[in-house]
Amino acid sequence: xxxxxxxxxxxxxxxxxxxxxxxxxxxxxxxxxxxxxxxxxxxxxxxxxxxxxxxxxxxxxxxxxxxxxxxxxxxxxxxxxxxxxxxxxxxxxxxxxxxxxxxxxxxxxxxxxxxxxxxxxxxxxxxxxxxxxxxxxxxxxxxxxxxxxxxxxxxxxxxxxxxxxxxxxxxxxxxxxxxxxxxxxxxxxxxxxxxxxxxxxxxxxxxxxxxxxxxxxxxxxxxxxxxxxxxxxx
Numbered sequence: 068x069x070x071x072x073x074x075x076x077x078x079x080x081x082x083x084x085x086x087x088x089x090x091x092x093x094x095x096x097x098x099x100x101x102x103x104x105x106x107x108x109x110x111x112x113x114x115x116x117x118x119x120x121x122x123x124x125x126x127x128x129x130x131x132x133x134x135x136x137x138x139x140x141x142x143x144x145x146x147x148x149x150x151x152x153x154x155x156x157x158x159x160x161x162x163x164x165x166x167x168x169x170x171x172x173x174x175x176x177x178x179x180x181x182x183x184x185x186x187x188x189x190x191x192x193x194x195x196x197x198x199x200x201x202x203x204x205x206x207x208x209x210x211x212x213x214x215x216x217x218x219x220x221x222x223x224x225x226x227x228x229x230x231x232x233x234x235x236x237x238x239x240x241x242x243x244x245x246x247x248x249x250x251x252x253x254x255x256x257x258x259x260x261x262x263x264x265x266x267x268x269x270x271x272x273x274x275x276x277x278x279x280x281x282x283x284x285x286x287x288x289x290x291x292x293x294x295x296x297x298x299x300x301x
Contacts, residue, residue, distance in 0.1 A: 073165050074136040081133045081143075089129040089166040090138045091117075091151045092281050093211045094260075095237025097125065100194070100205040103154045103167075111174045113181065113189065113198040115153035121203045124148040127236065128265045128281065129166065140278035144269045146262050153209070155185035174198075210237075232296060234283040236265050245295045246283065 077088025101121035103114040118125045129151070131143045155172035156164070172183025179198040181189055186196045194202050223231060234242060237260060244258040250267045260268075265281055272279035275291050285296045 070164055071136075074132070077165065078132055078134070078136060081131055086131055086145060086147070087165050089131050089145070089147075089149050089151065091127065091149070091166060091168075091211060092130055092236065093213055093216065094235045094265075094281075095208055095210045096127070098153060098207050098209050099123075100202045100207075102203075103152050109157075110176060111154050112176075112179055113174075113194065113202045114155075115207060115209070117149070117151045117153075119206075124150045126262045127151075128262050128269060140280050144266070144279060144281070146266045155181065155183065208237075232285055234260055234268075234295070235281060236260050242295050242297070246293065249293055249295065 073088045077086075080087055096117060097119050098115035099118050099121050100113060101116040101118070103109070103111040103116070105122075116122075116124070117127070126146065126148045128144050128146050129149045130138055131145050132138050133143050149166055151166045151168065153168040153170075155174055156169035157173050158171075170183070170185040170188050172181060172185025172188075174181050174185075180186075181196050181198070190196060192205075192207065194205070220231065232242075234246060239257065239259045241258065243260055243264070244255070246260075246268065247253075247255055247258075247264055250264075250271060252264060252267055255261075255264070268283065269279040269281050271291055272281075283291070283293070283295065288295060
């Protein structure tokens with residue numbers, strides 16, 4: 068989530084077709100340990116890159132605000148490679164980001180040491196407080212949720228699991244294959260909601276509903292003219 072100043076400048080630049088700030092929508096994303104801003108004064112070794120390789124940048128569908136500093140379901144969904152990495156905020160207060168996920172803490176290039184809650188986060192992932200070359204290439208799946216998602220789960224605690232079924236970025240399985248087929252997409256061996264499927268689904272929501280959140284629930288099927296979910300199928 069971009070910081071306040073980045074939101075303002077991001078909107079101004081977006082109106083000129085220059086995209087910087089963004090909001091990464093909910094879903095399950097692959098992150099690979101690598102270097103943030105490699106070769107610059109802001110280089111940080113041992114961050115989590117939104118990518119399937121240590122040096123790449125994955126294509127996703129990010130949300131950008133073109134008119135104001137509020138992200139909502141009527142904003143611009145942009146298929147892109149935003150490099151929304153996970154790294155230390157490098158500030159004692161607040162955070163600095165154009166869309167990356169940050170934790171309080173810092174990185175010292177000379178000693179290659181990490182500090183603050185960011186260092187604790189690395190330790191929790193099985194890495195040390197000092198960067199080691201063996202860190203590069205390690206992969207993690209990161210599930211992004213909202214407060215509304217958490218409230219839904221809490222409210223359905225103990226209820227049948229069917230009430231929690233959703234398709235969003237990173238979802239896989241037979242329901243995804245049916246969604247792809249009903250939207251006219253070419254068969255996908257992975258049966259995965261990736262950037263192509265999410266972009267097509269967002270476009271469908273926008274046509275039928277006038278807005279999009281990139282998430283398909285059983286309750287939304289009829290509104291979109293879909294038949295994706297099956298009883299008893301996870």
